[in-house]
Amino acid sequence: MNKKQVMEDIRRHLEENSSRLTPQREAVIQVLMSHDAGHLSAEEIYLHTKKLLPEIGLATVYRSLELLEKLSVVYKLEYGDGQSRYELVRSNEEHYHHHLICQGCGAISEFNDDLLGDIEARIAEEADFEVTDHCLRFFGYCSKCRSHKEDA
Amino acid sequence: MNKKQVMEDIRRHLEENSSRLTPQREAVIQVLMSHDAGHLSAEEIYLHTKKLLPEIGLATVYRSLELLEKLSVVYKLEYGDGQSRYELVRSNEEHYHHHLICQGCGAISEFNDDLLGDIEARIAEEADFEVTDHCLRFFGYCSKCRSHKEDA
């Protein structure tokens, strides 16, 4: 599915919820699409959309992200550093998309795999909880930071 | 291991890092110990410590939590609602302690199991990343909210 089709899907999804795909919202989505694994903060998204739409305001970016999150178009992530990151939800892949967060340099990389398929079934059964999504993050040290640690 | 022993362990751990187990810090730890699965916010911890130590300040609570987190005594969690939650790290159990977050009522429950043992070994190998910890949260609907949904 190419970007134009994705955008049209989102437009339809918005209209079903009596919302519009405004230029501002489109710009936000475009920025997210072109920083595919970028984990952008609201401020970063704002700065990027400003290149496409110089008059856009930060509040609009926040409002767009809030709306798009409610419609499950955007996924909001927290890394515990005081600001939220956003990325597009890609319906299938997203579920298998986990993060490796380096406690040395802060780099965030990804690890894609269906790690949790069975586990969710077990939770449904044992905890009587219907799982719709999950967030799995691993903390540790990337290869680069491990070699620095060894120096010390 | 009882609470007094845990406290003495923490005292020793602090002293090894040229810090002291002050009454304020002790109060913070006591509050966390007595709300074992409480996922308390800094503000909630502050209000509870005030009962033990009325003159304590919120900044001190934050500073205590920051220090205790650095020393891996306390674990900081983010649920994407703008504030952080804190809980005591229990060396073994913590690693097997995951959260079920209800998107209906916001309730947070727990699911304890060693779900990720093998996975971490695979990550080390495939991604060249040394995992020291992880955070796994499941989103969905608890039994109570599912029955409400069915009413609708």
Added chain:
DNA sequence: TTAGCTGCAAATTATTTGCATTCCG
């Protein structure tokens, strides 16, 4: 027309910091 959207500025909220003071090894 009117509901939805916007930019801007002001407000809010969680968290952090500066500082004078106090405590303890």
Added chain:
DNA sequence: CGGAATGCAAATAATTTGCAGCTAA
């Protein structure tokens, strides 16, 4: 004594909100 820790108040930083004007079905 001197580093560590505290309470308070002020400062920050991310996010939200109020509002008057704008836009498109």
